[in-house]
Amino acid sequence: MSVFSGNGYEKLSINADTLAMLEKARRDGVETVWDRLAKQQPQCGYCSLGTSCRICAMGPCRVDPFGEGPQRGVCGADADIIVARNLARMVAAGASAHSDHGRDILETLHLVGEGKTDTYTISEPEKLRRLAVEYGIQTADKSDQQLAAELAWEMMEDYGMRRAKLPLAARAPQARQEIWEKTGTYPRGIDRENVEMLHRTHMGVDNDWVNILLHAVRTSLSDGWGGSLIATELSDTLFGLPTPKMSQMNLGVLKADQVNIILHGHNPMLSEVIVAAAQDPDLLRLAEAHGATGINLAGLCCTGSEVLMRKGIPMAGNHLMQELVIVTGAVELMVVDYQCIMPAVTETAKCYHTKIVSTFDKAKFPGAQHISFDPEHGIEIGKQIVRLAVENFPQRVASKVNIPVEPVEMMTGFSIEAILQALGGTPQPLIDAIVKGQIRGAVGIVGCNNPKIKQDLGHTELTRRLIENDILVVVTGCAAIADGKAGLMTPAAADKAGPGLSAICKALGIPPVLHLGSCVDNTRITVLAAALANALGVDISALPLAGAAPEWYSEKAVAIGVYVVASGIYTVLGTTPPIFGSPNIVKLLTEGLEGVLGATFAVEPDPNRAAVLIRRHIEKKRAGLGLSALLPDSIVMPEAELALV
Amino acid sequence: MKTVFVHPERCIGCKQCEMACAVAHSQTKNLFLSVFETPAPKSRIHAEPGLLLNTAFPNKCRHCDPAPCMAVCPTAAIRRAADHPEIVMIEPRKCIACGMCAMVCPFDVITYYAAAGAPGKPAIAIKCDHCIERQRQGGSPACVEACKAGALQFGEINELVKAARTRYSEAVSVAVTQVSSELSALPANVVAWRQLGAEITHLNADGKKGA
Structure with a gap:
């Protein structure tokens, strides 16, 4: 039976833990994300195509895609303008989310600089100094605290309007920066581009759909080479540089005899202190007094990736597991920060003993207990939250507990620094392997789960097809969790790769699928691509690279997709953004961008077909660099098994 | 007799019935692919505005019996489906686009467009077929499935009429006596x-x- 087929719950996920918990959810009478998706069917066609506009009160308006009904909104906007404005606002929302996450980390660095926090310190002084030099700060004879203060001050300027160019964007190859200058898309200030995007998409401002989309590119670049990159670099500086280590994934990481705490969200500020608090001897004694043998932490989504990469904390699951992890009945407390946390989790928790604790004042959840997080006194708040979990252990109902599977081993911790170290200090061995053709190229598989696609099928099938064909895969976010659960991220998984990639993985002791972190850490991929391009003296778009987001759902993913393409990397999406209502924009994004940015988007839900699109692209780029290459059309395109969704 | 029953007071004018109808009558049956089809698929239901702002009525073929359109069709292109006699159908290949059916239609819901079912013809008469293909597979009309506001219901007409009648008698009594608005439907x-x-x-x- 093909992985594409299935009856009942098997249509929804490839994972045994998901299927077991869906059955338990049905028995327990708990509604899940899949139930709600079914109730929403059919979903609004105007909104799916992007031709509905609710920007102003002359509307809401919609354009009939079949040509009979209205072709313009009340203001006169046609399908092109409406689709462009909607897409641009998605980019702005996504870029704002990442960048505001970066801002919170930056404010923490500022607190460290001012000596106003009892919780955080500089964990990576060397990285701090490297960043300070990059920002033109004199580092000689300065303490870490002084440098933290000065770097924080400089980076705050990145959010403002005094810069003509974001300093971190200078990491991109010269040729790439020239494209950004020529097209007017070089990012200036993070908040500035986002605010200007909202201004431009107000009624009656920017009505040239190409011009709107160019600024959407600039906005996304202010994320990829600004907000997200600041989040990654400063998280490394404050919380430690990820290094390779083994850990575990899936619902089997929950422990039947311990207090289970789920860390859900994106921002590591909070999850770091929970990790510290869970080791507190008093709390461990309290756990024992309540009959537990210990305190077990497990991650979910990107905050899980942050503590997995740095601390090896195991991962309970990805986006679509957030309700099902509660359905195990084994979770004492889920602590959330922000982003991708479904409002549904508090409803699910009501059916079990699980407590939900929200922590950021910008992200409150009806039905959750709110404990306002204060980075000046983080550790005390961390202990307070862990104590709540421990005290909730006696409320656990043994008959309701079901931890359905054994955990799967995986390797994590591949920061760029760690990858370079694994390669012996320089990217040259990787470049040599690509030149020789042992590795055909590299692909970043990133993004979310989306219940419209069988959970993890898109990620894992695409990954398998690529590594089989000697393409190195790097993963972040929920895609990384999918591949980890599927057993593709152990050094032993090298056996699943083609002969060239397999030999290299075995020589270095690494998996063929490398975990680079959370979704803000997609910047590790673009920065690594820039470093490779700089080493070869070419633009990123000349390299045999591609990106894929097989199961994306969020606005953040749209921002990522746009900055990845604008950085010169061909990207295949598994679900479609709401653009099909404008054939002009579909053509621009899938063909026209090639001449402007040297890269395009493609939409292909079927992972086996997406793999062929990517392999053809990689061979084309190899030929362009004068490397040994297959004829792209000699790679046969299989029949679609998964339809456009 | 099964029919699509309309509750006009529930229609919020979203036009999703139109979209779903066009996709259901497209060649690919897929929203994203259907927008690129030639000829473009057309909706057979029409959510037209009422006299007052924020009111609308989803208008479609009521499948009359006897059907005036059937009586006037000179080529006998309009007939009742053998397996669903309550449904009035147009045979695309027989239609000569004379416009007679549209003239006599009491609801003005017959339109003329090119259709995939009649290759080579610039236009033929197009109207609701009660999604007979979906019904044959145990489904309901696409417009009903798309309506999230409860303006369109599919079922036995007498049952639907009774339910609506009961609600109306309550609502009307409220309007007449001007008692508290909480009793409104x-x-x-x-x-x-x-x-x-x-x-x-x-x-x-x-x-x-x-x-």
């Missing part, structure tokens, strides 16, 4: 929204104001 926010629409309509209709 509509949520308070929808009542307020309709009232606002009525006020705006009356304001604009008053030729004296602002003159």
Whole structure:
């Protein structure tokens, strides 16, 4: 039976833990994300195509895609303008989310600089100094605290309007920066581009759909080479540089005899202190007094990736597991920060003993207990939250507990620094392997789960097809969790790769699928691509690279997709953004961008077909660099098994 | 007799029935692919605005019996389906696009467009077929499935009429006696929204104001 087929719950996920918990959810009478998706069917066609506009009160308006009904909104906007404005606002929302996450980390660095926090310190002084030099700060004879203060001050300027160019964007190859200058898309200030995007998409401002989309590119670049990159670099500086280590994934990481705490969200500020608090001897004694043998932490989504990469904390699951992890009945407390946390989790928790604790004042959840997080006194708040979990252990109902599977081993911790170290200090061995053709190229598989696609099928099938064909895969976010659960991220998984990639993985002791972190850490991929391009003296778009987001759902993913393409990397999406209502924009994004940015988007839900699109692209780029290459059309395109969704 | 029953007071004018109808009658049956089809698929249901702002009526073939369109069709292109005699169908290949059926239609819901079922013809008569293909597979009409506001219901007409009648008698009694609005069949926010629409309509209709 093909992985594409299935009856009942098997249509929804490839994972045994998901299927077991869906059955338990049905028995327990708990509604899940899949139930709600079914109730929403059919979903609004105007909104799916992007031709509905609710920007102003002359509307809401919609354009009939079949040509009979209205072709313009009340203001006169046609399908092109409406689709462009909607897409641009998605980019702005996504870029704002990442960048505001970066801002919170930056404010923490500022607190460290001012000596106003009892919780955080500089964990990576060397990285701090490297960043300070990059920002033109004199580092000689300065303490870490002084440098933290000065770097924080400089980076705050990145959010403002005094810069003509974001300093971190200078990491991109010269040729790439020239494209950004020529097209007017070089990012200036993070908040500035986002605010200007909202201004431009107000009624009656920017009505040239190409011009709107160019600024959407600039906005996304202010994320990829600004907000997200600041989040990654400063998280490394404050919380430690990820290094390779083994850990575990899936619902089997929950422990039947311990207090289970789920860390859900994106921002590591909070999850770091929970990790510290869970080791507190008093709390461990309290756990024992309540009959537990210990305190077990497990991650979910990107905050899980942050503590997995740095601390090896195991991962309970990805986006679509957030309700099902509660359905195990084994979770004492889920602590959330922000982003991708479904409002549904508090409803699910009501059916079990699980407590939900929200922590950021910008992200409150009806039905959750709110404990306002204060980075000046983080550790005390961390202990307070862990104590709540421990005290909730006696409320656990043994008959309701079901931890359905054994955990799967995986390797994590591949920061760029760690990858370079694994390669012996320089990217040259990787470049040599690509030149020789042992590795055909590299692909970043990133993004979310989306219940419209069988959970993890898109990620894992695409990954398998690529590594089989000697393409190195790097993963972040929920895609990384999918591949980890599927057993593709152990050094032993090298056996699943083609002969060239397999030999290299075995020589270095690494998996063929490398975990680079959370979704803000997609910047590790673009920065690594820039470093490779700089080493070869070419633009990123000349390299045999591609990106894929097989199961994306969020606005953040749209921002990522746009900055990845604008950085010169061909990207295949598994679900479609709401653009099909404008054939002009579909053509621009899938063909026209090639001449402007040297890269395009493609939409292909079927992972086996997406793999062929990517392999053809990689061979084309190899030929362009004068490397040994297959004829792209000699790679046969299989029949679609998964339809456009 | 099964039919698509319309509750006009529930229609919020979203036009999703039109979209779903066009996709259901496309060649690919897929929203994203159907927008690129030639000829473009057309909706057979038409959510047209009422007299007052914020009101609308989803108008479609009522499958009359006897059907005036069937009586006037000179080529016998309009007939009843053998397995679903309650459904009036148009045979695309027999249609000569004379326009007679549209002229006699009491609801003005027959339109003329090129259709995939009649290759080579610039236009043929197009109207609701009650999604007979979906019904044959145990499904319901696409417009009904798409309506999230409960304006369109599919079922036995007498049962649907009775349900509507009972609700109306309650609502009408409220209107007549002007007792508390909580007894109304509509949520308070929808009542307020309709009232606002009525006020705006009356304001604009008053030729004296602002003159």
